[in-house]
Amino acid sequence: MDLVSRIGHHFTDSAHVKLQALDLLAEPIALAAEQVVQCLLSDGKVLSCGNGGSAGDAQHFASEMLNRFEMERPGLAAMALTTDSSTITSIANDYSFELIFSKQVRALGQPQDLLLAISTSGNSRNVIQAIEAAHEREMGVIALTGKGGGPMGELLRPGDIHLCVPSDSTARIQEVHLLIIHCLCDAIDCLLLGVE
Numbered sequence: 001m002d003l004v005s006r007i008g009h010h011f012t013d014s015a016h017v018k019l020q021a022l023d024l025l026a027e028p029i030a031l032a033a034e035q036v037v038q039c040l041l042s043d044g045k046v047l048s049c050g051n052g053g054s055a056g057d058a059q060h061f062a063s064e065m066l067n068r069f070e071m072e073r074p075g076l077a078a079m080a081l082t083t084d085s086s087t088i089t090s091i092a093n094d095y096s097f098e099l100i101f102s103k104q105v106r107a108l109g110q111p112q113d114l115l116l117a118i119s120t121s122g123n124s125r126n127v128i129q130a131i132e133a134a135h136e137r138e139m140g141v142i143a144l145t146g147k148g149g150g151p152m153g154e155l156l157r158p159g160d161i162h163l164c165v166p167s168d169s170t171a172r173i174q175e176v177h178l179l180i181i182h183c184l185c186d187a188i189d190c191l192l193l194g195v196e
């Protein structure tokens with residue numbers, strides 16, 4: 001296949017997975033936005049985590065909360081657990097890479113907070129441990145996964161929200177995760193600002 005055909009295939013495939021995800025996930029995304037707003041109105045914050053491209057997604061979400069998305073509004077409480085290299089390297093060095101997020105959740109998490117846990121496979125041990133720590137702290141969890149959700153999906157409790165992209169391709173799942181994050185930011189702004 002020539003390069004232009006390959007690129008065409010990526011675009012078509014991405015659009016296709018997005019439309020399939022719309023049918024499955026529109027309602028749970030709206031529920032997740034309502035859960036974030038309830039958390040913020042109770043003086044809670046959203047802690048976000050993930051590895052690789054999903055670390056970027058965790059930071060992308062936190063920056064759009066802390067700064068802004070498309071509407072003018074005060075900053076909202078969120079924090080990516082992927083950014084402090086001193087904290088992350090010391091936990092990984094002294095204990096284990098598996099604990100880089102869970103130790104931060106145990107230190108910062110309060111029952112009114114939420115964890116946004118992102119993994120395309122649902123297999124990442126450090127994200128799984130973060131969910132376990134969030135449950136210990138009585139926090140709710142919004143999980144962004146794909147590939148059927150893996151062990152992460154099985155770990156979720158009633159009241160948690162599982163947004164599982166119907167694809168086995170890491171790239172396609174990440175593309176839908178970013179779209180979900182933008183839908184969440186837009187819905188949160190609409191709910192907070194009373195926009196219909």
Ligand SMILES: O=C(CO)[C@@H](O)[C@H](O)[C@H](O)[C@H](O)COP(=O)(O)O
Binds near residue numbers: 118123171
């Ligand atoms: O962005 C990509 C691939 O598109 C990679 O950096 C990818 O995020 C990394 O391999 C992650 O470690 C994968 O972790 P996960 O999504 O399975 O939890």
Ligand SMILES: [Zn+2]
Binds near residue numbers: 053171174
């Ligand atoms: Zn990627």
